[in-house]
Amino acid sequence: MADQAFVTLATNDNYARGAMVLGKSLRNHNTSKKLVALIGPQMSEPCKAVLKRIYDEVREVDVLDSGDTAHLAMMKRPDLGVTLTKLHCWTLTHYSKCVFMDADTLVLSNIDELFNREELSAAPDPGWPDCFNSGVFVFRPSLETYGKLLQHCTDHGSFDGGDQGVLNSFFNDWSTADISKHLPFIYNLSSIAIYTYLPAFKQYGGNAKVVHFLGKTKPWSYTYDTTSRQITGSAHDATTHPTFLLDWWSLYSRTVVPMLKEQHGDQPFYSGCVEDASRPVVDQAIPPGLSSEERKQKWEQGQADYLGMDSFDNIKKKLDSFLK
Numbered sequence: 001m002a003d004q005a006f007v008t009l010a011t012n013d014n015y016a017r018g019a020m021v022l023g024k025s026l027r028n029h030n031t032s033k034k035l036v037a038l039i040g041p042q043m044s045e046p047c048k049a050v051l052k053r054i055y056d057e058v059r060e061v062d063v064l065d066s067g068d069t070a071h072l073a074m075m076k077r078p079d080l081g082v083t084l085t086k087l088h089c090w091t092l093t094h095y096s097k098c099v100f101m102d103a104d105t106l107v108l109s110n111i112d113e114l115f116n117r118e119e120l121s122a123a124p125d126p127g128w129p130d131c132f133n134s135g136v137f138v139f140r141p142s143l144e145t146y147g148k149l150l151q152h153c154t155d156h157g158s159f160d161g162g163d164q165g166v167l168n169s170f171f172n173d174w175s176t177a178d179i180s181k182h183l184p185f186i187y188n189l190s191s192i193a194i195y196t197y198l199p200a201f202k203q204y205g206g207n208a209k210v211v212h213f214l215g216k217t218k219p220w221s222y223t224y225d226t227t228s229r230q231i232t233g234s235a236h237d238a239t240t241h242p243t244f245l246l247d248w249w250s251l252y253s254r255t256v257v258p259m260l261k262e263q264h265g266d267q268p269f270y271s272g273c274v275e276d277a278s279r280p281v282v283d284q285a286i287p288p289g290l291s292s293e294e295r296k297q298k299w300e301q302g303q304a305d306y307l308g309m310d311s312f313d314n315i316k317k318k319l320d321s322f323l324k
């Protein structure tokens, strides 16, 4: 439908790479909806040009920033103040209904059925399930709502310094009022679930429709060896299931990098792809010599070595031997 759209946000070139992969993944799964990217003024011309090839509409917006360093420091993510820019999505009033998706999400199958839901539908946040995660949500553009949201920010700030805090206190009956507004977790699966509830991930993870690379380390923080098709580089806080990460890199290197190359012409640019198989692969990046106590500590700090020692396969082996 022409008046319905998927919307994402990228204020800089790094998040733009995420938005390119997200847009491609929506197209590959034959969405019938429009694709809109909100971008910040600092984005480079080549990135803008590629986004324009993938998205129906690329719209520059002012960057809003909470500047709320105290709350952001609590989440250890001083960069997230700019996520308030997301609120601009309510100004897209030439659409009657939209689905917002973070630039660090990847679509694994057609999800157009989300447009059957009402504002504000979202999936639970894995860290505090009475809050919704604002990486994927259904909304209705409206200048009235936009104004109220900005007023809410001014009056109450954001309890996490970013958009998720504001949106949860604004749509504060989400967790209790209407179960149809609870999107199933498979529409916003973050890898955090792998270590918080591994058996459920084993049982249901295969049904995932949207993966969310939530957390500090994003797919584009790694490098990728196009020859061996392996993720390379340092991964001290790897928080992503290796298969999803490879899905992201495979789509990015096959479809996005050629477009970026075309836009850059003779100018060199950083794609994150390397053809040097001698770099360390990710599962060797965390020193294997850690004691089990050190590993336990890292695990508890959310720094499990998912791609190596604590990889899904290794955990599965342990679980299987335990269950036997």
Ligand code: UDP
Pocket (backbone or CB within 6 Å): 008, 009, 010, 011, 012, 015, 079, 080, 082, 083, 086, 101, 102, 103, 104, 105, 135, 213, 214, 215, 216
């Ligand atoms: N974002 C952006 N520029 C930034 C930080 C965030 O454009 O510098 C946008 C982007 O769409 C991103 C979303 O805001 O996906 C939320 O931030 P992020 O995904 O990093 O938060 P997380 O999901 O890890 O908490």
Ligand code: GLC
Pocket (backbone or CB within 6 Å): 080, 083, 102, 133, 134, 135, 160, 161, 162, 163, 164, 165, 214
């Ligand atoms: C969350 C969400 C993200 C949001 C951020 C800041 O972790 O995943 O979409 O921008 O919090 O509120």
Ligand code: MN
Pocket (backbone or CB within 6 Å): 102, 103, 104, 105, 135, 212, 213, 214, 215
């Ligand atoms: Mn995100």
